Each structure stands twice: as structure tokens, then as C-alpha cells.
Amino acid sequence: MQETYELSVTIVAYNNKKDVLQAVRSMEECTSSSISKRIYIVDNSVPGIFAKEDFSEYDDVILMPMPMNLGFGHGHNQVLPKLESTYHAIVNPDIILKEDSFSILIKFLEENDASIVAPKLITPDGEMQKAYRHYPTVTDMFLRMFVKKGFEKRKNYHTLDHMDYTKPFQVPFIQGSFLVMKTETFKELNGFDERFFMYMEDADLCKRANAIAPVYYCPYTEVIHKWEKGSHKSKTLFMHHISSMCKYFLKWGFK
Numbered sequence: 001m002q003e004t005y006e007l008s009v010t011i012v013a014y015n016n017k018k019d020v021l022q023a024v025r026s027m028e029e030c031t032s033s034s035i036s037k038r039i040y041i042v043d044n045s046v047p048g049i050f051a052k053e054d055f056s057e058y059d060d061v062i063l064m065p066m067p068m069n070l071g072f073g074h075g076h077n078q079v080l081p082k083l084e085s086t087y088h089a090i091v092n093p094d095i096i097l098k099e100d101s102f103s104i105l106i107k108f109l110e111e112n113d114a115s116i117v118a119p120k121l122i123t124p125d126g127e128m129q130k131a132y133r134h135y136p137t138v139t140d141m142f143l144r145m146f147v148k149k150g151f152e153k154r155k156n157y158h159t160l161d162h163m164d165y166t167k168p169f170q171v172p173f174i175q176g177s178f179l180v181m182k183t184e185t186f187k188e189l190n191g192f193d194e195r196f197f198m199y200m201e202d203a204d205l206c207k208r209a210n211a212i213a214p215v216y217y218c219p220y221t222e223v224i225h226k227w228e229k230g231s232h233k234s235k236t237l238f239m240h241h242i243s244s245m246c247k248y249f250l251k252w253g254f255k
Contacts, residue, residue, distance in 0.1 A: 007089065012042045027097055038085065096124075
């Protein structure tokens with residue numbers, strides 16, 4: 001029988017060893033020792049970029065090398081059969097904790113009717129990121145991907161600029177860089193929809209989670225997210241984004 005623990009974390013790595021090591025180090029240094037945890041590193045790099053020795057100083061890190069890269073959501077889903085935790089976190093490799101964010105977000109889940117909660121995401125320079133949004137529409141995604149100037153009112157509406165970010169509020173869709181939920185919720189959702197290789201899987205997850213209980217933004221803790229916006233720089237990632245957008249709208253409708 002597997003040992004139960006309070007928190008599980010998955011990080012899906014892909015040729016970003018330095019970022020992953022920094023993320024793990026920040027979680028180990030900032031998370032309260034009273035929280036029993038397991039950190040799963042799902043290595044989608046082929047060949048793998050990690051060795052067990054990379055995490056030898058941490059007895060709660062579990063390395064899971066994949067034989068092939070089947071996508072972001074597929075990588076996170078590989079931990080589902082292993083989870084015996086109370087809470088589960090989806091964490092991107094380019095995340096850096098600067099305080100005990102997990103304890104704060106777990107407390108929020110305990111005290112509120114929420115399916116998923118996310119912290120205030122900031123840049124390394126301390127600027128708040130526009131990671132909280134209305135559900136995607138074809139218009140909003142077109143403006144975001146192809147129209148760099150103009151339509152600012154519509155863009156700001158989509159990114160919930162009108163909300164009071166000093167207070168918690170329900171969010172239709174949170175960019176999936178740092179999400180915490182009850183493990184039973186992650187299992188009830190059957191994790192991510194693996195039809196999305198990369199991008200839009202977080203929008204889909206939040207839409208399904210909101211049908212169970214509200215998804216929340218929590219302002220009581222800040223997490224650094226380097227957010228390199230790869231699809232704006234890489235043609236391959238851009239095409240993955242376009243493909244995932246089509247799959248999302250085919251699943252949920254084009255209105």
C-alpha cells in the first residue's frame with residue numbers, strides 16, 4: 001500500500017533542466033516542513049536530461065523519464081495512478097517560489113468551495129501577469145494571436161482587467177502555470193484532455209473544473225513565472241497553439 005501524503009506536485013520537463021532545478025530548489029526552500037510532499041519530474045525530453053543524482057539531496061523528488069514526448073497534458077496525467085495525496089499541484093518549469101505559497105493555497109482550498117486555486121503570478125521584475133481570463137472565443141484568440149495593436153477594450157475584457165486583484169474571485173480560465181486542487185478533483189476530471197498536445201489544455205481543464213466547483217484566483221500569495229511565451233517565438237509552437245485552438249472550439253463550440 002502506498003504511503004499517503006498531503007501534497008503532490010508535477011513538473012513536466014522538456015529540455016529545460018536549469019529551470020526545473022531552480023523550480024524544485026525554490027519549492028524545497030520555501031515550502032513548510034510540516035507539509036509532506038512528493039515532487040514528480042516527468043521528463044518529456046528524449047533522451048532524458050536528468051539523472052537521479054540531480055535530485056539526490058531531496059528525498060521527496062521522483063524522476064519519471066518518458067520514452068517519448070506525447071505532450072504537456074499527457075505528461076501530467078502519468079502521475080494519476082500514483083497519487084495518494086490530499087492536494088495536487090500543476091507547476092511549470094519556469095516557476096520560482098519566493099514564499100510558502102503551497103500552505104496558503106491549501107488553506108484557501110480548505111476554507112472555500114473551490115475546485116482549483118491559483119496565486120498571483122508575477123514576472124521576475126514584479127509585474128503582475130495577465131494570466132486570468134474569460135473563456136476563450138474565436139474573436140479573442142484571433143486578436144491575441146494576430147492583432148498586436150488595437151481592440152484594447154476587448155483584449156482587456158478578455159484578460160479580466162476590470163477585476164479587483166486585491167480580493168479573491170472566481171475565474172473562468174487561469175493560465176495553467178501554477179494550479180493547486182484537491183487530488184480527488186484532479187482524478188474526477190481524469191486529468192488533462194490528452195488530445196491537446198500543448199496549449200489550451202488549461203482552458204479545457206478549468207472549464208470542466210468550474211462545472212464541479214468554482215476556479216479561483218487567490219491574491220494572498222505571489223509566485224514568480226518567467227513566462228517565455230514560446231508560441232510567439234517559435235513557428236512549431238505557434239502551430240501547436242493553432243491546432244489546440246481548433247480542437248478546443250470543436251469540443252466546446254465556436255460561439
